[in-house]
Amino acid sequence: MKFSISREALLRPLALVAGVVERRQTLPVLSNVLIQVQDTQVALTGTDLEVELIGRTAPTQVDEPGSATVPARKLMDICKSLPEQSEIQFVLEDGRAVLRSGRSRFTLSTLPVAEFPNIEDGQGSVELSLPRGTLKHLIDSTSFAMAQQDVRYYLNGMLLELRSNLVRTVSTDGHRLAVCSRPADIDVEPAQKLIVPRKGVLELSRLLDDSDEPVSLTLGSTHVRAHTGEFTFTSKLVDGKFPDYERVVPRNGDKVFIADRAELRQVLSRTSILSNEKYRGVRLHLEEGNLRVMANNPEQEEAEENVAIEYSGPALEIGFNVGYLIDVLGVLDEERVQMTLADPNSSALMEEPGGGDAMYVVMPMRL
Amino acid sequence: MSADTMPAPLPWQTARWRQLVELQDSGRLPHALLLSGPKGVGPQALAEALIARTLCHHPGDLACGHCHSCAMLASGYHPDLKRVSPADKGRQIRIDPIREVNAFVNQTAQQGGHRVIVIEPAEAMNVAAANALLKSLEEPGASTLFVLLAEIPSRLMPTVRSRCQQWRLATPEPQACQAWLAEALGEHQDAAFWLQVAGGLPLLARDLATGEARQLRQTLHELFDALVRGAEPVAEASRLAGQSVEAILWYGIGWLEDLIRLGLSGGTVALRNPDLLPLYRQAVKNARVRDWFRLLDFAREQRRLLASGGNPNPQLVLEAWLVRWSALLRS
DSSP: OEEEEEHHHHHHHHHHHHHHSOSSOSSGGGGEEEEEEOSSOEEEEEEOSSEEEEEEEOOSEEEEOEEEEEEHHHHHHHHHHSOTTOEEEEEEETTEEEEEETTEEEEEEOBOGGGSOOOOSOOEEEEEEEEHHHHHHHHHHHGGGOOSSOSSGGGSEEEEEEETTEEEEEEEOSSEEEEEEEEOSOOOSSOEEEEEEHHHHHHHHHHOOSSSOEEEEEEESSEEEEEOSSEEEEEEOBOSOOOOGGGTSOOOOOEEEEEEHHHHHHHHHHHHTTSOTTTOEEEEEEETTEEEEEEEOTTOOEEEEEEEOBOOSOOEEEEEEHHHHHHHHHHOOSSEEEEEEOSTTSOEEEESTTOOSEEEEEOOBOO | OOGGGSOOOOGGGHHHHHHHHHHHHTTOOOSEEEEESOGGGOHHHHHHHHHHHHHOSSOSSSOOSSSHHHHHHHTTOOTTEEEEOOSSTTSOBOHHHHHHHHHHHHBOOTTSSOEEEEETTGGGBOHHHHHHHHHHHHSOOSSEEEEEEESSGGGSOHHHHTTSEEEEOOOOOHHHHHHHHHHHHOTTSOHHHHHHHTTTOHHHHHHHTSHHHHHHHHHHHHHHHHHHTTOOHHHHHGGGTTSOHHHHHHHHHHHHHHHHHHHHHOOOTTOSOGGGHHHHHHHHHHSOHHHHHHHHHHHHHHHHHHHTTOOOOHHHHHHHHHHHHHHHHHO
16 A cells, blocks of 8 residues: 555544544554545544444545555644645555655554454445435434433434434433424435434534535444545444334423523523532422522522513413523524423423424423 | 364264254344353354354355454454453453443444354353343344353353253264364374263363373372372372362362262273272272262362352362361271
8 A cells, every 4th residue: 555645635534533533442453543545535444333434535646555554543643743734655564554754754553454343335225315404403403312321221322213304303311302303305215213322423413514515324224324525424323212202292281481592591590500409400480471480409598580481371380400491492593482381290392482393391390 | 364264163063053054044043042061062162153153244154254254253353242251260240241231232233243242151140240131131132142151051040041042062972072082182192081081071081181181180190099098188188289179179079970880880881080990999998888979069069169259278178178088098
């Protein structure tokens, strides 16, 4: 293998690929990045066995195609510290990788390519294409509600549901639920439901931008793969069944109020200071035109705030974990928020006024 | 690398292997296999061959040895293979590695094929670990294979046993393994003799006939001889310092069983150690069969204590053991 490439062309994909590679690995080959050189293309692959990222870039010149694995972090640190716009020549000599640039020379150890656990192509059954912005919006609107290391392992991820003309993401940790769906120009029959693990969701969101450029998804029985022009991202799936989220969405709410989102968020953050640090409970008093938010802690300190809302109906008192409410208000991007309640023992539904593409369900707490 | 270097079953396991291959090819292999049988029969070899074939992308009669999966396996690590063994030899398998197994089973295979979990020895799981495994073991997702290896399956919790299909590997016919053993030992060794010493277990026979194990047997033989002549057992015990107590007990139990056979029937055909016959004849004169049985019970109890993770003082165990022997031999 022998090729040369500019520092900038190598550094951008390398930084992203090396981000997937974890620092502490039980297996030496996993701290390496796989470099595959073809005639007009250099592909870099990094994996932590849960997610895999392939970054592609264009070399200046290819003298000899081939492949090798070299330590990811060391390669990145070398490239970073070389002067800008420098040209790097990469040669494989006697099982060692030699980097030359100007008057510098680095020799890196390699490991056999056959031992690198990259995922082979051609396992997908369904292929479709979405605008990147749509997928990013769906992920960012719901990812905060994913569970973390829950024994119900199927909650430690995000449900990605694809059916004809509709994409939907759902995540829940058992206390709150986030659902977001958008129409899309896709044709999937029968509908596909897969659970992408937490790490895969967060990595995928980092790779996407808000543009209308397409990202193509390949859905397999064991993997989901996302291609953009420069990157191919692959994640394993969670092997389980996601709970039936539609049954959780409350339908019997009759007390609907609308509040200013930013104001309500500030009010809640302030009162949360004096809530119980462990349970973070706050009490909401719903009255005509006014919402009173109260919190107290074991030291008998108290906070009370009033905020004007659009509401006319009977009074109601209900408790919530304030963290869950703040999370939801943080991801909604309308100016106002609508909250639907029924009684102190039923979950609340939060959404944009009149119902946007996202729905959030928060369970109340008994105070 | 070629197909010859891929793990293969041992010659006397051919019939079992064919059954496994047939089941696997027709998609009827159970998701959890409990391979039981003495170590000397080589259940590991059968398990390794099955694991390699399960993970291989293009399996033939064995794993192909050429595909990406086989290459990774040959390098000593495969992302879809999880091995669980006690952290240090003779100890228990604790709950933490089993929790890792549960996390491993909850996600799909990295290479898109099968996920394989090997627990060896399965009896080493403590109660908490075995209980933690039950849920995954009962209903794993598709294309998952658990392989549990157990020498004494009755030590496993019944709830674990009932979730696995049990395959017993019996002691092979001597004809089936003598050729293999003769090749393993070299030409000038008496394969038939060592197979008899090992009670018909070919791998054990190979180990006994070579290196330190053979030396130990010689030492014990001399020691037995000395005890029969009336040597002081505590002094003799010091000759065995540093040797594995399990191995010494194993020989002792084998010889006791021989003595009982000889004492009860008088026949010499079934003896496992025919070279010791002169010593046996002398010993049989000195004690009653009932006393041999009592000593056998003692040895087995000691062995059970060792296996269950006890950590006795080896010197004391040996001395107690030899004192009892010599008391019987002298009576």
